[in-house]
Amino acid sequence: MAHVAKSPALDVPPEPPSKRIKLSPQPKKEDPDDSAPASPTSTPLVADLAEQLDAQERNKYVKGKKLGSGQYADVYSAYLITDPTQLVAIKKIKVGAEVKEMGISYDSLREIRFLQELDHPNIIKLYSVFSTKNQNLNLVLEQLPQGDLLKLIQDTQNISYTPADVKAWMLMLSRAVHFCHANFILHRDIKPNNLLIAANGEIKLADFGLARSFADPYQPMTYNTITIWYRPPELFFQAQFYGGAVDVWSCGAVFAELISRDVLFRAWPESEMNMVKLICEKVGTPTDENWPGVSKLKGYVTPTEIQPIRPKDYWLANFRTIGEIGVDLLMKMLTLDPRVRLSAEGVLKHEYWTSVPKPSKLHELPRKGGGMEAMGEDLKRRGGEVPGKENERGDKVARKIDFGAGKK
Numbered sequence: 001m002a003h004v005a006k007s008p009a010l011d012v013p014p015e016p017p018s019k020r021i022k023l024s025p026q027p028k029k030e031d032p033d034d035s036a037p038a039s040p041t042s043t044p045l046v047a048d049l050a051e052q053l054d055a056q057e058r059n060k061y062v063k064g065k066k067l068g069s070g071q072y073a074d075v076y077s078a079y080l081i082t083d084p085t086q087l088v089a090i091k092k093i094k095v096g097a098e099v100k101e102m103g104i105s106y107d108s109l110r111e112i113r114f115l116q117e118l119d120h121p122n123i124i125k126l127y128s129v130f131s132t133k134n135q136n137l138n139l140v141l142e143q144l145p146q147g148d149l150l151k152l153i154q155d156t157q158n159i160s161y162t163p164a165d166v167k168a169w170m171l172m173l174s175r176a177v178h179f180c181h182a183n184f185i186l187h188r189d190i191k192p193n194n195l196l197i198a199a200n201g202e203i204k205l206a207d208f209g210l211a212r213s214f215a216d217p218y219q220p221m222t223y224n225t226i227t228i229w230y231r232p233p234e235l236f237f238q239a240q241f242y243g244g245a246v247d248v249w250s251c252g253a254v255f256a257e258l259i260s261r262d263v264l265f266r267a268w269p270e271s272e273m274n275m276v277k278l279i280c281e282k283v284g285t286p287t288d289e290n291w292p293g294v295s296k297l298k299g300y301v302t303p304t305e306i307q308p309i310r311p312k313d314y315w316l317a318n319f320r321t322i323g324e325i326g327v328d329l330l331m332k333m334l335t336l337d338p339r340v341r342l343s344a345e346g347v348l349k350h351e352y353w354t355s356v357p358k359p360s361k362l363h364e365l366p367r368k369g370g371g372m373e374a375m376g377e378d379l380k381r382r383g384g385e386v387p388g389k390e391n392e393r394g395d396k397v398a399r400k401i402d403f404g405a406g407k408k
Contacts, residue, residue, distance in 0.1 A: 058130040061140060063090055078140070088127060091139040107209035108137060114185055114208040115139075122176035124196060124206040144204055146197035147368040149254070153192055153261050161366050163321050166258045167352070168359035169195075172203040173251060178344040180205075181244040184215040188225045190250035192257060201362035214243055223299070226250060228275060229263050233286055234338050236276050238299030245338035248347060252333030259319050283334055284309035291337040309336075325355045 061078045068075040073093045080086040093108045115126035128140040149169065152159050173195060180187055188210040196204045210225050220240040226232070232249035234242055256264040264282065267274035280286070285307040286294045294300055315327045322330070329352040335341040342350070353359070 054130050057128055058132070058138070060128070061088065061090065077143070087143045089141045089143050091141060092132070093137045093139065095135055110211050111208045112137070112139065114211045117183065118180065118185065120176060120179045122172045122203055122205060123179065124204045142198075142204075144196040144198050144206075146199060146201070148193045148197060149195040149203065149258070150192035151368040152197075152366065153257060155368060156261055159366050159368060162357070162360070163259075163323075163326070164357040164360040165365055166255075166322065167326075167357070168361075168365060169203055169258060170251070170255055171353055171359050173205065173254065174344065174347050176203075176205040177244075177247050177251060178348055180211075181247070181344045184213055186212050186214050186244065187247050187250075188212060189227055189230075190247055190254060191227050191230045192254055195254070197367060201365040201367060217241070217243070228270065228272070229253065229266050231275070232338065233276065233279050233336055234297070236272055236279075236299065237286075237294065237297040239297055239338075242338060244344050245341045248333050248341055248344060249338075251347070252330060255330055255333065256319065259322055279336075280307045282310065283336060286336045294337070322352075323355070325352050328352070 060081055062081050062084075064077045064079070066074060066076050067089065071094070073091050076090045076092065078088050078090045080088065093105075112126070112129055115124070116129075119125070124144065125142040126139060127142070130138050130140075132138060152161070173190070177187065177190065187205065187208065189207055190205070194205065194207045196206050198204055212221060212225075214221070218241075221242065223235045223238045223240060226235060226246060230250040230253045232246050235246060253264050265275060265278050267278045280303065284290065285303050285305075286300075287303075287306065288295050290309055295302070312324070312327060312331065315331055316324065319327055319330060329342075329347070329350045332342045332350070333347065
């Protein structure tokens with residue numbers, strides 16, 4: 001059963017004006033949309049209970065420096081007014097022209113809904129939600145000041161890490177994904193820059209803008225999801241019924257990227273057809289022999305050249321640092337047939353985690369740092385954006401290519 005994190009604004013009745021605590025003057029805010037008053041006397045009495053509760057929740061926080069700004073969201077550093085030592089990050093989701101009719105995008109609704117349901121040490125924590133005078137939603141999130149895994153991977157000049165470090169990071173990610181799946185939630189956008197690092201070194205899975213509940217196995221879902229470099233083959237073949245195996249494939253791609261410090265599946269020029277060709281080259285060509293029924297998927301195209309499934313020796317040659325047991329786990333996470341691919345629970349039961357070396361302890365893990373600005377850059381993005389290509393969502397390419405075009 002999911003752990004539901006209820007917003008304090010829904011549980012605490014408003015105090016009468018006579019009993020409100022007088023607040024000390026607040027510093028000048030960088031957010032012009034922030035209408036939180038400096039003192040209770042300037043707060044207009046509202047007849048609508050919901051508005052009053054929202055104002056009460058908004059007044060708990062003081063926004064400070066802007067950490068990041070994008071088309072989708074602005075991110076600010078903030079603190080709790082009753083305890084300035086309790087630091088948070090406030091993500092202000094903008095109301096864009098494309099969502100004016102409903103007032104908020106589906107991505108934002110998903111992010112709020114699932115973060116309220118999930119409470120886990122390796123998932124970013126949502127403390128509260130409130131709105132502003134321009135109806136922009138503000139998500140109050142925990143501060144994660146140590147950057148993200150992508151920055152660690154890319155800084156080859158200054159950051160080195162060991163197979164034990166990789167094992168620790170992957171164990172935390174695997175636990176987070178298993179918790180999501182145990183609560184019937186698919187993340188659908190697992191990638192290194194959505195794995196933020198807390199002050200103590202913990203990995204936190206963030207950005208649930210593309211998440212989806214999969215409690216109903218007969219409910220079709222979109223295949224235009226997951227950033228293209230981390231998307232599994234069944235979605236390239238336009239499968240509409242899928243489960244946790246899609247997230248496991250993404251985790252396998254992250255695993256390989258941590259080891260080699262390079263994206264495993266990055267086709268050039270970037271297109272879905274080229275991505276499928278790259279998967280065939282690096283893993284093997286999907287056929288009815290190694291994936292029964294794959295040819296019946298709507299987007300499947302009969303290949304002109306068959307690449308055999310890569311043997312363990314191939315994977316060992318490219319990922320020797322994690323040893324034979326680690327390679328066995330990687331291969332099972334990147335199995336073509338999603339029905340044979342390991343589940344999130346199966347990943348955690350693999351002997352890799354108990355083999356030598358043991359996972360590094362939190363205080364031993366390397367950290368990139370970068371301060372809260374790094375978190376601001378991560379959180380300002382919209383779900384599905386390709387790393388390094390802001391405002392370019394990885395699922396747009398799927399609309400440009402029809403895999404079924406060549407199918408008889």
